[in-house]
Amino acid sequence: MNCEWCPPKCNVKFPPCFYKYPGTRSKTNPGSVLELHCLANGIKPDFVDGIKLDYHHRLGRNKAITANWTLSHNEPSGFRFGGIYTAHLHGDIMQTPTIHADINPTNFSTNIGIIYYPFRCLRIQANLQRAAEKAQLDTQTCIEWCTNASTLTTTLYNARTESGRGTLSYLRALNEQVALGGELLVEWNEPHSVMTDIAFVARYRQPLYSLAATVSRQGIDVSYWQRLHRKIKMATLWAWQRKTGKSLATVCYQWNFEDAYVRGKLDSDLSVGVIYSSRILPHVPIGMDLSLLMNLSTNRFVFGLNFTLDPSGLRKGE
Numbered sequence: 001m002n003c004e005w006c007p008p009k010c011n012v013k014f015p016p017c018f019y020k021y022p023g024t025r026s027k028t029n030p031g032s033v034l035e036l037h038c039l040a041n042g043i044k045p046d047f048v049d050g051i052k053l054d055y056h057h058r059l060g061r062n063k064a065i066t067a068n069w070t071l072s073h074n075e076p077s078g079f080r081f082g083g084i085y086t087a088h089l090h091g092d093i094m095q096t097p098t099i100h101a102d103i104n105p106t107n108f109s110t111n112i113g114i115i116y117y118p119f120r121c122l123r124i125q126a127n128l129q130r131a132a133e134k135a136q137l138d139t140q141t142c143i144e145w146c147t148n149a150s151t152l153t154t155t156l157y158n159a160r161t162e163s164g165r166g167t168l169s170y171l172r173a174l175n176e177q178v179a180l181g182g183e184l185l186v187e188w189n190e191p192h193s194v195m196t197d198i199a200f201v202a203r204y205r206q207p208l209y210s211l212a213a214t215v216s217r218q219g220i221d222v223s224y225w226q227r228l229h230r231k232i233k234m235a236t237l238w239a240w241q242r243k244t245g246k247s248l249a250t251v252c253y254q255w256n257f258e259d260a261y262v263r264g265k266l267d268s269d270l271s272v273g274v275i276y277s278s279r280i281l282p283h284v285p286i287g288m289d290l291s292l293l294m295n296l297s298t299n300r301f302v303f304g305l306n307f308t309l310d311p312s313g314l315r316k317g318e
Contacts, residue, residue, distance in 0.1 A: 033170075044250065054307070153169045154167070165187045197218060234251070248267060
């Protein structure tokens with residue numbers, strides 16, 4: 001069928017108007033259970049206490065060095081340096097394994113991590129952390145298998161003979177909007193003392209909003225994320241713990257500007273906070289984060305300032 005609205009035919013394969021052709025539609029991967037509330041948690045501000053200086057520099061397409069200096073009352077203070085290294089490159093695309101590490105030269109506290117994708121559907125990740133030279137080593141190992149419609153994840157936390165914790169989670173997408181799954185938690189403090197718990201998770205997502213929930217015997221976690229405007233996003237989180245009988249609700253927002261953004265939150269315990277992040281000068285690779293967190297019930301506040309020097313544009317993805 002022809003009409004005046006049809007574009008000019010460049011070849012004989014161009015379909016005429018009102019013709020229907022069969023097609024295929026595959027389900028999208030829903031992510032993992034650990035990422036169930038990632039949209040709402042991504043808006044939640046990460047406040048800084050004291051003064052913090054960050055330095056990021058890319059030496060090559062697959063190498064970068066980092067440095068950090070922190071002066072704080074509530075966080076570990078001191079100087080750290082490290083780097084990120086990716087073993088393989090395919091053109092301009094980085095491929096795993098990727099290794100990242102940093103160390104504090106004064107007390108030798110160290111963080112080491114590796115991410116490896118031996119296949120597109122298999123992810124292996126390990127993280128090691130030592131708080132001090134004689135402190136116990138904290139370990140975390142994750143193996144994840146992804147398909148077009150589901151994700152199976154196994155994670156071990158400080159797995160030793162005398163104690164440890166492990167989770168086995170599964171999340172499946174029923175369609176493009178709904179995802180259901182569950183998680184099995186196994187924890188042992190002695191060789192013959194094992195505790196188990198099961199959690200059920202669900203998520204309903206649309207392009208402009210998302211609702212996720214986690215329910216177990218220990219409590220309930222609910223998050224709601226919505227894009228109110230092209231530059232404004234809002235999130236609401238609510239958590240209830242059965243052991244203590246207490247609940248906490250949080251409302252967060254993010255407002256994006258041309259070269260800056262503002263994040264804020266309001267908790268049910270009367271905690272109010274805001275973060276302003278911007279570049280100091282448009283053409284200078286120095287960023288600044290100014291944060292303030294106040295508790296109206298206790299009349300206490302936390303003020304922080306974070307400067308980020310990134311001459312290679314690594315954190316912007318340039």
